[in-house]
Amino acid sequence: MNLWRPYTKAMLTNRALWFWAVVFMGFWLAIGAFVESQGLSLAGASLRDYATSWYAVIVLFSLSMLAVSIANSMTYGSGALAYSFRFTRLTPESYFGSVVGGSAVLGFVLSFVLIGATTGMFAVRFGSVLLPANVPALVGISLLGGVFYMALSMTLILVVINYLGLKSASFVGFVPLLFSWALGVAQSYVRLPNWLLYGSPFNDLASLLYQGFAGYPSAPVLGQANGAALDWAPLTLGIVVWTVLLTGTSLWLLRRIRVRQLEEGRQI
Amino acid sequence: MPSSAPGVDVLEARQLEVTFPGAAAPALRGVDLTLGDEKMIVVGANGSGKTTLIKSFLGLVPTTGGTVRVLDRDVDHIHGAVGLSTNLAEVYRLISLPIGDLVPVFAALKGGDPRELRERLHEFELDDVLGKRMHELSTGQQKLVGDLLAISFGPRLVLLDEPFDNVDFARRRRLVGRLRDLSAAVLLNTHELELLSNFGGWKLALMFEGRLFGPFRVDELDRLFLTRGTRPGALAEMTTSLGTFSITLDAGDRPMKSATSLNALVEALA
Numbered sequence: 001m002n003l004w005r006p007y008t009k010a011m012l013t014n015r016a017l018w019f020w021a022v023v024f025m026g027f028w029l030a031i032g033a034f035v036e037s038q039g040l041s042l043a044g045a046s047l048r049d050y051a052t053s054w055y056a057v058i059v060l061f062s063l064s065m066l067a068v069s070i071a072n073s074m075t076y077g078s079g080a081l082a083y084s085f086r087f088t089r090l091t092p093e094s095y096f097g098s099v100v101g102g103s104a105v106l107g108f109v110l111s112f113v114l115i116g117a118t119t120g121m122f123a124v125r126f127g128s129v130l131l132p133a134n135v136p137a138l139v140g141i142s143l144l145g146g147v148f149y150m151a152l153s154m155t156l157i158l159v160v161i162n163y164l165g166l167k168s169a170s171f172v173g174f175v176p177l178l179f180s181w182a183l184g185v186a187q188s189y190v191r192l193p194n195w196l197l198y199g200s201p202f203n204d205l206a207s208l209l210y211q212g213f214a215g216y217p218s219a220p221v222l223g224q225a226n227g228a229a230l231d232w233a234p235l236t237l238g239i240v241v242w243t244v245l246l247t248g249t250s251l252w253l254l255r256r257i258r259v260r261q262l263e264e265g266r267q268i
Numbered sequence: 269m270p271s272s273a274p275g276v277d278v279l280e281a282r283q284l285e286v287t288f289p290g291a292a293a294p295a296l297r298g299v300d301l302t303l304g305d306e307k308m309i310v311v312g313a314n315g316s317g318k319t320t321l322i323k324s325f326l327g328l329v330p331t332t333g334g335t336v337r338v339l340d341r342d343v344d345h346i347h348g349a350v351g352l353s354t355n356l357a358e359v360y361r362l363i364s365l366p367i368g369d370l371v372p373v374f375a376a377l378k379g380g381d382p383r384e385l386r387e388r389l390h391e392f393e394l395d396d397v398l399g400k401r402m403h404e405l406s407t408g409q410q411k412l413v414g415d416l417l418a419i420s421f422g423p424r425l426v427l428l429d430e431p432f433d434n435v436d437f438a439r440r441r442r443l444v445g446r447l448r449d450l451s452a453a454v455l456l457n458t459h460e461l462e463l464l465s466n467f468g469g470w471k472l473a474l475m476f477e478g479r480l481f482g483p484f485r486v487d488e489l490d491r492l493f494l495t496r497g498t499r500p501g502a503l504a505e506m507t508t509s510l511g512t513f514s515i516t517l518d519a520g521d522r523p524m525k526s527a528t529s530l531n532a533l534v535e536a537l538a
Contacts, residue, residue, distance in 0.1 A: 010363050083359035087352045088377035259328045
């Protein structure tokens with residue numbers, strides 16, 4: 001029983017998600033292209049480094065909006081899921097697979113819409129068209145990113161649903177966004193230690209997105225061509241291991257889903 | 269696809285207890301209920317425990333005592349039992365899509381034909397809901413869509429919680445007809461005593477303060493009386509916070525048929 005088509009449709013037709021994951025992110029890209037770039041002498045390789053670092057971090061933020069959306073949907077659906085796993089053909093595995101399918105498609109779509117936005121804005125600002133260097137790699141990384149964020153948000157929200165109670169749901173739903181923001185922005189300005197660059201899935205993803213767009217490996221600080229380039233193999237291994245671990249955990253939690261009443265989540 | 273064999277009880281509760289965290293009193297107290305391939309109405313006031321009873325059979329509330337078996341299986345270990353369905357709105361909040369897109373989803377989940385549900389929606393003049401999401405419907409429309417989802421796709425057992433709430437008179441009559449004709453076991457909750465006359469031949473149970481009394485037969489309603497205290501030969505004794513009452517046949521303090529609600533009847537006698 002696979003529901004990936006309706007889940008994909010529900011995600012693709014979610015106007016709020018489009019606003020926050022694309023329009024709002026477009027605003028930040030515009031800040032990067034038109035405001036933050038003031039006073040910098042950018043051309044050729046330096047322009048590509050600069051634009052690519054913005055693209056990589058903005059895709060992280062955009063995917064974390066997908067995570068917020070998934071977490072929010074699950075708080076509304078705990079009763080439906082508990083019922084469906086007992087009294088319909090839906091299984092936790094097929095549900096997970098359906099949401100994975102939708103998230104991968106959406107990750108791909110968001111990433112490529114933001115490629116267009118990055119290319120367009122920087123072309124307007126600098127008169128130079130920047131196209132992604134390795135499209136197949138970006139397809140793979142975007143799909144993987146969508147699945148990673150989905151597994152992360154599902155794990156976090158299922159911990160809330162099963163053990164903490166919905167009062168925490170509003171806050172926990174933002175954890176992926178907070179980590180994306182903190183680690184993505186930090187990598188843009190600070191030389192993070194290697195264990196964090198390779199061990200953090202957010203930085204793995206940002207560095208791989210950078211390499212896919214630029215066509216060469218990222219330096220430890222995104223967009224700054226100093227320091228030894230990061231190796232794509234351990235970066236890929238890092239994000240894959242995190243995704244597998246979170247997938248296993250969320251499936252385990254999904255099989256034990258508790259029913260919560262929405263009103264429980266009301267803050268005041 | 270697990271399902272019970274014909275003749276086997278499709279629902280069974282033994283000494284079922286449900287106490288919600290922080291609640292002063294249990295929502296269900298020692299409920300015993302057995303239902304075979306038959307239809308039963310549970311009558312009780314708001315807050316008497318009827319919805320909790322249905323949710324217990326669906327595994328949607330944690331029980332604090334007793335056992336619950338559905339389609340001959342422990343409800344905590346049941347999977348893929350497509351033969352059971354319900355009209356509870358919360359179980360249909362799976363995906364945020366228009367009803368028209370959800371029809372094939374629910375049909376696939378139950379292994380049914382989406383045309384069946386579309387035809388039922390058309391029969392109840394609900395074609396215009398197909399383009400709307402569940403939360404965009406009126407309360408009555410939501411209830412009806414839940415009712416029609418519950419009775420579609422050939423269920424073996426249907427659990428209906430207040431299926432007539434906010435439903436207009438014409439559609440109520442149509443729904444009564446569909447429920448009478450349904451070839452499935454039914455457990456139907458209502459607080460409306462006046463509805464009972466539509467369901468001759470069905471079993472009847474009364475719910476008061478989380479306790480279930482019965483079963484009786486709807487056909488006996490005209491002969492049932494409520495009497496304060498204990499009476500020899502009573503059909504059942506109701507121990508409540510307002511005292512003990514006996515349900516008797518053909519004679520007693522107050523006839524059941526005269527009451528607008530069970531609570532009003534008990535309070536009048538207390």
